[in-house]
Amino acid sequence: MKKMSRKDFLLLSACGLMGAAQKTSYGDIMTVSGKISSEQMGKALIHEHFLVDFIGADRTSYKRWDRVSVVRKVLPYLKEAKQQGVQTIFDCTPAFLGRDVELLKMLAEDSGLQLVTNTGYYGAVNNKYLPPHAFTDTAEQLAGRWIYEFEKGIEGTKVKPGFIKIGVNEGPLSELHQKLIRAAAITHLATGLTICSHTGPAEAALEQIGILKDHGVAPSAFVWVHAQAEINKSYYQQAASMNSWISLDGIGWGDFEKYADSIEYLKKAGLLNRLLVSHDAGWYKPDEPDAPFVGYTNIFTQLLPVLQKRGIKETDIQQLLVTNPMNAFTLSTKKY
Helix, strand or coil: CCCCCHHHHHHHHHCCCHHHHHHCCCCEEEECCEEEEHHHCCEEEEEECCECCCCCCCCCCHHHCCHHHHHHHHHHHHHHHHHCCEEEEEECCCCCCCCCHHHHHHHHHHHCCEEECEECCECCCCCCCCCCHHHHCCHHHHHHHHHHHHHHCCCCCCCCCCEEEEECCCCCCCHHHHHHHHHHHHHHHHHCCCEEEECCCHHHHHHHHHHHHHCCECHHHEEEECHHHCCCCHHHHHHHHCCCEEEECCHHHCCHHHHHHHHHHHHHCCCHHHEEECCCCECEECCECCCCCECCCHHHHHHHHHHHHCCCCHHHHHHHHHHHHHHHHCCCCCEC
16 A cells, blocks of 8 residues: 555544555455455446435335345346346445345345445435435544445445445535535545546536545546536546546436447547446335336447447447446545
8 A cells, every 4th residue: 555645644533544544455346245356346337226215314214115025126137237247236326315235235145246335425406315414524524434334334234335425416516515525535545435426517527526636536536427417528538538437327218329429439539448337227216116117238238239330349348348347446545
C-alpha cells in the first residue's frame, strides 16, 4: 500500500477509522459470499436490481416481502443471464430501498452466480430513501457507518459490500447531497470501494468529480451512473478523459440504437476503456409482487447484434463486459 498522505490521515482519524484503511486488501472483488480475485469475476453486469421497495425509508422493512417467494420469481432470470455467460451481477439496491443481504445470499447459492452488494445512501427522489440520521450525521459519521459495514459486515451478517452506492439530485447539488459524496470520498479512502452515484445529467456528475478531487480521491474511483440521461455526448468524453467511469445502464428498457451510438462515440474517441454497460433491470416490488419482471439479457440478445453490425469487435465486447468491470471494481484506493 502507498504511504498515506496527511490529508487522508486527518480524514480517517476524524471518524476513528485508521485501522480500516490499513486493512484494505487489493486485487480482490467483494461478493456476498466473500472475496474473490478480480480475475474470477468474469463477465459482469454492473448495475441490476433484484428487489426494490419504493415505499420509503420510514416504512420499509424485511417483513414486507417473503424471501422464498422473491427467489422463486427472480431465479429464472438469473439462470437466463448465466446461460449468456454472465458470472457476476452487481445489485445496486441501496439500504432503506430494499437491500436484503440474506436474500442475496439465497440467490447466489441457488443461481451459482457471484453477487455483489453495496454500502451507502440514496438521496435522489427528494430524499425519500434516506434514514433520519442521514440528515444530522456529519460526512465523517456517515462514512463511519459505511466503513463499519465493509470491516464488520452488514447488519450483523458476514456479508460485506463490494462498492459504494449513493444517489443525488440532478444538480446543482444540495448541501445534503454534497455531504453524501464527501462521505463516499472518506469511505473510498478507507476501503478502496468504488463509488457509484445515481446521477443522470452531466452537471451533477462533474460537480461530484470536483468534490472527490478536493478530498484527494481520483476521478477513476467514480462511476457516473445513468449517464445515458445526458444528451450531450461531449460530456462523456470530458468525464472519461479524467478517467471517470461512464455507465450506460438502462439497456433493460430499450433504445438499443441510442446506446450503440454512445458506445460507438466513445470507441471513436479512444475511451472505450472507461465505459460500463448494464440493464438496470429486475425490480421485484413488494407492493406489486405479480408485476412484470424485466430480465438481464437485452445486452446479449438485442444490443450486441446492433453493435456487431456497426463493426464493434469481439475484443471490444470483452472489454465492456469483462475487462472494464474488473478494472472499475477491484478494491484499490485511487488518490488524486
